[in-house]
Amino acid sequence: MSKSITNWIRPEIQQLSAYYVPDSSNVIKLDAMENPYGWDAVIIEEWLKILQTTALNRYPDSSARKLKSLLRTVMQVPERMEMVLGNGSDELIQMLILALNGPRRVLLVPEPSFIMYRHLAQVVGMKYVGVPLQENSFTLDMYAMLEAIETYQPALVFLAYPNNPTGNLFATEDIEAVIETTPGVVVIDEAYAPFSNRTFMSRLEQYPNLLMMRTVSKLGLAGLRLGLLVGSPNWLEQIEKVRQPYNINVLTQVSVAFALRHYTMFKEQIQRIKGDRDILLDQLSALKNIQVWSSQANFILFRVADAQAISKQLQEKGILIKCVHGRHPLLEDCLQVTIGTSKENQAFLQALKQLL
Ligand SMILES: *Cc1c(COP(=O)(O)O)cnc(C)c1O
Numbered sequence: 588m589s590k591s592i593t594n595w596i597r598p599e600i601q602q603l604s605a606y607y608v609p610d611s612s613n614v615i616k617l618d619a620m621e622n623p624y625g626w627d628a629v630i631i632e633e634w635l636k637i638l639q640t641t642a643l644n645r646y647p648d649s650s651a652r653k654l655k656s657l658l659r660t661v662m663q664v665p666e667r668m669e670m671v672l673g674n675g676s677d678e679l680i681q682m683l684i685l686a687l688n689g690p691r692r693v694l695l696v697p698e699p700s701f702i703m704y705r706h707l708a709q710v711v712g713m714k715y716v717g718v719p720l721q722e723n724s725f726t727l728d729m730y731a732m733l734e735a736i737e738t739y740q741p742a743l744v745f746l747a748y749p750n751n752p753t754g755n756l757f758a759t760e761d762i763e764a765v766i767e768t769t770p771g772v773v774v775i776d777e778a779y780a781p782f783s784n785r786t787f788m789s790r791l792e793q794y795p796n797l798l799m800m801r802t803v804s805k806l807g808l809a810g811l812r813l814g815l816l817v818g819s820p821n822w823l824e825q826i827e828k829v830r831q832p833y834n835i836n837v838l839t840q841v842s843v844a845f846a847l848r849h850y851t852m853f854k855e856q857i858q859r860i861k862g863d864r865d866i867l868l869d870q871l872s873a874l875k876n877i878q879v880w881s882s883q884a885n886f887i888l889f890r891v892a893d894a895q896a897i898s899k900q901l902q903e904k905g906i907l908i909k910c911v912h913g914r915h916p917l918l919e920d921c922l923q924v925t926i927g928t929s930k931e932n933q934a935f936l937q938a939l940k941q942l943l
Contacts, residue, residue, distance in 0.1 A: 599709055611907055615931045618909045620886050622807035623927040624856045634845050647837040654840050657847040658815055662801050668791050669823040674834045676778060676802040676814030681707045682829040683774060687742045688713040695741035697727055699915035701751045722917055725753040727761040733768060742771035748787065749779045752911050752923045754882030756785055766794045776800045779884035781857045791818060798822060803843055805885060807853050811839045860885050864926045870936055876943045886925045894920040897942050904938045
């Protein structure tokens, strides 16, 4: 057989496009759902002292005991539940797919949603079924969902709550019906929990096939890469076998633990972001030639006449937001803007006004 790359790389991989991250030097960066705020100088000093005494020659604590105990408190993990940590929740999604995949196994996801679910299913080789949300409201289409669950008997379902990129929370009774009818596992991905006032974390006891996922990324620690999967010990002891033993490096372990001990600082930042989100929502809603969706997350989805053109023109003005047009038919001409500092939000708004 020829040594050509195309003969050997799996055809599904050849068809994929790599996750695209644009160059963001010298721009107002409102494209990645990051917290725009840093830390006070005193806090940074305190953190550096901890780094000075961190042993880089040793492997990290594989079970990350200290970190887990802090996460348990901050994320209000129910007492009887276990945790598995991931190098970002992206890695947890991959671990779940690896553990649950098999012949005729299906991953089912309402769409549009977080693109890594589909991407990682394709990488691992798991059959993926997307069920469209209702047009415009982006609520679960329960007729279609229950029919798809009946047909495909999914091994795994992901529900992003609040959903990305639509920003809404699905109705509680709809989620309950999905959990009750799904034969496999339902994972509720609460990446945006800090910005929303609802959670399913306290419902874990009630549903044996429910797992919860959280991350510290959207909270303000995206650079450290830490996500957590929460659920009953029975499920998590199986998922734990898929985890690379040292997936959470020492710098992440000590830095996240340090940050969580200063959680009030994040709480203040989150309050500010939520306030600025509501201001920007009002301001965008007042504009003409634009459709805006309300949001329980740290971003806003909106529709313009020509999303690709606007996104490009904003970029020329030094403002980077996310163009989600082309990802899914329901997102036609849609753009997603992350809430930055109030100054950044106003710069974005002024630039957008000139383009509409
Ligand atoms: C950003 C995001 C994630 C990924 O989080 P990481 O922990 O940074 O990998 C997971 N799920 C959703 C819905 C997200 O928007």
